[in-house]
Amino acid sequence: MKKAFLFLLISIMSWAQTYKIAYKTSFEGKINENQDPIVVFANKTENYILSEAILNKKKSFPYEVVKNNIVDFKTTYYGLLSNDKIAASDTDKLQKSHTYENKNETKKILGYTCKKAVTSVNSNTIEIWYTTDLGVFGSPNMIGQNLGLVLE
Numbered sequence: 567m568k569k570a571f572l573f574l575l576i577s578i579m580s581w582a583q584t585y586k587i588a589y590k591t592s593f594e595g596k597i598n599e600n601q602d603p604i605v606v607f608a609n610k611t612e613n614y615i616l617s618e619a620i621l622n623k624k625k626s627f628p629y630e631v632v633k634n635n636i637v638d639f640k641t642t643y644y645g646l647l648s649n650d651k652i653a654a655s656d657t658d659k660l661q662k663s664h665t666y667e668n669k670n671e672t673k674k675i676l677g678y679t680c681k682k683a684v685t686s687v688n689s690n691t692i693e694i695w696y697t698t699d700l701g702v703f704g705s706p707n708m709i710g711q712n713l714g715l716v717l718e
Contacts (some may be wrong), residue, residue, distance in 0.1 A: 584607055587717075588603045604706040612637075615634070616629075616632070627646060627647055628645060632644070636711075667685070668682075678697040681713075683713055697717055700715055
């Protein structure tokens, strides 16, 4: 079941121009090198969020893959326990996502012009740098999904 699901994921994403982005988290400017990076496959209509260990078939059960449909703002969570696939859907997740304050700041990340937005989660201020240059939407989590492709 695990192999078939990953093959299906890659097959679906191959129909359109798809970008693969690997994200690592940092704290106070320092990256923890012993982490399992988050991988996002994004195209103009959807994106998938999973970990590098899942993608490389090195993660044991249970685990989760998230699919965001950008067109109709539908989020589907695929939780895999042993060989059984469990799916749950939340059709409001992206629409009810965070509110953002756009800043008049830009910077180049990987050669793309990125815009800055700020949001708050549990009284923590989070800065998001995203680009609209590629015409795709994606983020390592639900924050910034509807802004563009989050690069930082």
